[in-house]
Amino acid sequence: MVTRRSLLKGVGAAAVLSMSTLSYPAFAADTTIRVASVTGPSHHHNVSLRWFAEQVATRDVGLNIEVLDGAQLGGERDYIEGMMLGSIQMAQVSTAPVSGFVPQFDLFSLPYLIRDTDHFKAVVSGPVGEKFSGFAEQRGLKILAWFDNGYRNVFNKVRPIVTPEDMDGLKIRVMESPLMVNTVNAMGGSATPMSYSELYTALEQGVLDGGENASGNVLNDRFYEVSNYLSMTQHFRPPGIVAISMTTWNGLTAEQQQVLVEEGARLQDYEVALTAEVGAAALKELQAKGMQVNDANVDAFRARMDPVYEDFKEKHGAELLEAVQNTAS
Numbered sequence: 001m002v003t004r005r006s007l008l009k010g011v012g013a014a015a016v017l018s019m020s021t022l023s024y025p026a027f028a029a030d031t032t033i034r035v036a037s038v039t040g041p042s043h044h045h046n047v048s049l050r051w052f053a054e055q056v057a058t059r060d061v062g063l064n065i066e067v068l069d070g071a072q073l074g075g076e077r078d079y080i081e082g083m084m085l086g087s088i089q090m091a092q093v094s095t096a097p098v099s100g101f102v103p104q105f106d107l108f109s110l111p112y113l114i115r116d117t118d119h120f121k122a123v124v125s126g127p128v129g130e131k132f133s134g135f136a137e138q139r140g141l142k143i144l145a146w147f148d149n150g151y152r153n154v155f156n157k158v159r160p161i162v163t164p165e166d167m168d169g170l171k172i173r174v175m176e177s178p179l180m181v182n183t184v185n186a187m188g189g190s191a192t193p194m195s196y197s198e199l200y201t202a203l204e205q206g207v208l209d210g211g212e213n214a215s216g217n218v219l220n221d222r223f224y225e226v227s228n229y230l231s232m233t234q235h236f237r238p239p240g241i242v243a244i245s246m247t248t249w250n251g252l253t254a255e256q257q258q259v260l261v262e263e264g265a266r267l268q269d270y271e272v273a274l275t276a277e278v279g280a281a282a283l284k285e286l287q288a289k290g291m292q293v294n295d296a297n298v299d300a301f302r303a304r305m306d307p308v309y310e311d312f313k314e315k316h317g318a319e320l321l322e323a324v325q326n327t328a329s
Helices: 004-012 044-058 076-085 103-109 117-125 127-138 178-186 196-204 215-220 254-288 298-302 306-316 319-325
Strands: 031-036 063-068 090-094 141-147 152-156 171-174 190-193 210-213 229-236 240-245 292-295
Touching: 044 063, 044 141, 044 240, 044 254, 063 254, 076 090, 076 141, 076 240, 103 127, 103 178, 103 306, 103 319, 117 127, 117 254, 127 141, 127 319, 141 254, 171 178, 178 190, 178 229, 178 306, 196 210, 210 215, 210 229, 215 254, 229 298, 240 254, 254 292, 306 319
Parallel strands: 031 063, 031 090, 171 190, 171 210, 229 292
Antiparallel strands: 090 240, 141 240, 152 210, 152 229
16 A cells, blocks of 8 residues: 555655666666656656666666656657657556557547446456557557556636536647547537647647646646646546567566566556545645536536447447456456
8 A cells, every 4th residue: 555655755756867868778787777757756657657666676687767757758659659669768658649559559548438446457457458568569569567547537727517518619638549539529628639748838828728637637737727627527547558668678688577577567556556545635635726626427428428439449349348348346
């Protein structure tokens, strides 16, 4: 169980590390692997990644993990493409942009797909997760851990969202995923794909009306400063992955690879527990900072999703979808 003390310790250890080179020598006894992340130093994903780095270091197999947070190496699409090409060693990314390179990952962007945390863990740790790991490896990415991002909700600067009608006319940022675009449009809004690193400025300048994300991200990235309302639509729960380039992976020793697999499994458990803790605390803090948090009519939004599911099945078939739906919690 992740405690508040462990979280604060991780946050206190945060440091923005600089990158000296993008060319990597042949692997030797001491190997540094840089893991890229778009979120800020105190974000719980980076707390988790630094915890992972500490655990790997204790294994004494000549591996050093450095966390490059704050979008130092660009956006998530840059990371994915870079890992495929071998110019980025390792990264934490959302599954939505992965679908631009591995189309099957669109599955995880389906609205109202994941029932609860137990269902999430059963899906990613079972046969479904193994199948998707295989898809990723075919494109040059080896998944070491799955991250739970929690439920994503709509936040905006105009009004509370209770019903689909309240979304009318609102420009809402989504990840660069056609399925997510279709979902927010079906919810009644006007979906606008945009890099996460550009969202704050877009809200500040009035280019967009809102976005959608988990409460921990809304707090950590200070979106409460440029939006007033957080509505619990609970429409998405897409996981993230921590992946390593197969180019980097193939340069490691068998012992180093085994350590990354073992510590990656522990990282997954650590992050899932931390997500639950951070999400609950974030809601309280957002309200304390003046953001209005309201429940939404989830059933009304869910009722609009049939066209999104039908479109998915036409493109990808029903097998993967049914595998997730039939996974017992």
